[in-house]
Amino acid sequence: MKTGKLLAILKNNVESVIPKSSRNLIEDAEKKFSMTSESESMIMKVWIVLLFIGIACLVSAGNSKNDELNTAANVNYLTAIEKEIVYEINRFRSNPSEYSVEYLVPLTEYYDKKVFHYPNDKPIVTKEGVRALKECIRNLRDASPLPIIYPSLGLTRAANDHVKDQGKSGKTGHKGGDYSSSKDRIERYGNWNISIAENISYGGVTPRQILIFLLIDDGVRDRGHRKTLLNPDFKTVGVAFGKHPVYETMCVMDFAGAFTEK
Numbered sequence: 001m002k003t004g005k006l007l008a009i010l011k012n013n014v015e016s017v018i019p020k021s022s023r024n025l026i027e028d029a030e031k032k033f034s035m036t037s038e039s040e041s042m043i044m045k046v047w048i049v050l051l052f053i054g055i056a057c058l059v060s061a062g063n064s065k066n067d068e069l070n071t072a073a074n075v076n077y078l079t080a081i082e083k084e085i086v087y088e089i090n091r092f093r094s095n096p097s098e099y100s101v102e103y104l105v106p107l108t109e110y111y112d113k114k115v116f117h118y119p120n121d122k123p124i125v126t127k128e129g130v131r132a133l134k135e136c137i138r139n140l141r142d143a144s145p146l147p148i149i150y151p152s153l154g155l156t157r158a159a160n161d162h163v164k165d166q167g168k169s170g171k172t173g174h175k176g177g178d179y180s181s182s183k184d185r186i187e188r189y190g191n192w193n194i195s196i197a198e199n200i201s202y203g204g205v206t207p208r209q210i211l212i213f214l215l216i217d218d219g220v221r222d223r224g225h226r227k228t229l230l231n232p233d234f235k236t237v238g239v240a241f242g243k244h245p246v247y248e249t250m251c252v253m254d255f256a257g258a259f260t261e262k
Contacts, residue, residue: 069094072151072239081207082156082239085251088207089149089237092215092229096143103212104137116218121205127219136216136226146232154189154261155238159252161185162200163242170245174198186254194257197228202247210251233257 067073069090072083092099110117111130117123126132162185165177174182182198204210214225228234234255244250 066091066094069148071148075151075153077153077156078151078239079241081241084207085210085239085241085253086149086151086237088211089229089253092211093146093148095145096140096230100137100140100143103208104133104140104215107212108133108137118209121209124203132216132218136223139223139226140215143230146230147235149234149237149255152190152236152238152256152259152261155186155236155254155256155259156240157189157238158182158185159198159238159240159254160242161188162198162252163240163250166250167242167244172200172202172246174200182254186256186259190259190261192256192259195231195233195255196257197224197231197234197255199225199228199253199255201225201251201253202244203249204251205249228253228255231255 070083070087071090072078072086075083078086107118108130110119111126111133114126114129115123116126116129161180162174162176162182166172169177171177176185183196186192186196199214201210201214204213211229214229217223217226234257236256236259238254239251241249241251
C-alpha cells in the first residue's frame with residue numbers, strides 16, 4: 001500500500017480520538033514542507049504516535065471511576081469489595097434508566113423458564129422467572145436520577161454485626177440471633193433521622209450481581225429492596241460483605257436519611 005493511502009487511513013482513525021486542535025498542527029506542518037518520501041515517512045510516524053496516544057487516553061478514561069460517585073474511595077473501614085458496592089449503588093442511583101438499559105435488559109436472554117443463568121455464575125432457580133426482571137426494567141424506564149450515597153462508619157458497624165451473626169448461624173432475614181431488628185442494630189452506633197432501611201443479599205459474587213439481584217427482587221411481593229435503592233431520602237449507607245455457611249456469601253446494606261455517630 002502506498003504511503004499516501006496509509007496516511008489517509010491513519011488520519012481517519014486519529015480523528016475519533018485526538019482533539020481537532022492537535023490534528024490541525026500536524027496538517028499545517030504537512031502544508032509547509034514539500035512531501036518528499038522522507039518527510040512523508042516522518043509525518044506518518046507522528047500520526048501513528050498520535051493514534052496510540054489517543055487510544056491510551058480512551059482506555060484510561062474507560063477504566064477510571066467517576067470520582068463524584070466513588071464516595072467510599074478514601075474511607076478506611078470498608079474492604080475493597082464493600083467500597084465497590086457503594087460505588088455500584090451510586091452508579092445505579094446517578095442514572096437508573098441508563099443502568100437498566102446497560103445491565104438489566106441484556107439479562108432477559110439468560111432465563112430458561114424459571115432458571116436464571118447469570119453470566120459466570122451457577123444457575124439459579126427463581127420464583128418468578130424473567131417476569132420479575134421485565135417488570136423491573138419497566139419500573140426503571142422513566143426513573144429520575146437520585147442523590148448519591150455516602151458511607152457511614154456507624155451504619156457499617158450495624159451491618160457488620162448482622163454479617164458476623166448470620167455468618168456463624170447460617171440463618172437469613174433481618175432478625176438477629178439476639179432478636180435484634182435492623183433498627184436496634186443501627187441505634188447501637190448512633191442516631192438516625194428521616195428514615196432507615198436494610199437490604200440483604202445472599203449468594204452474590206460481584207458488586208453488580210448483588211445490586212442487580214436486589215433490583216430484580218425475585219419473589220418479594222412489594223419489591224422492598226428495589227424501593228429502598230430508589231428511595232430519594234437516603235443519603236448515607238453502611239455496607240458489610242462476608243461469608244455465609246449456606247449461600248457462601250452475604251451482603252448487608254443499612255441505609256439512613258441522615259446519621260449521627262455516637
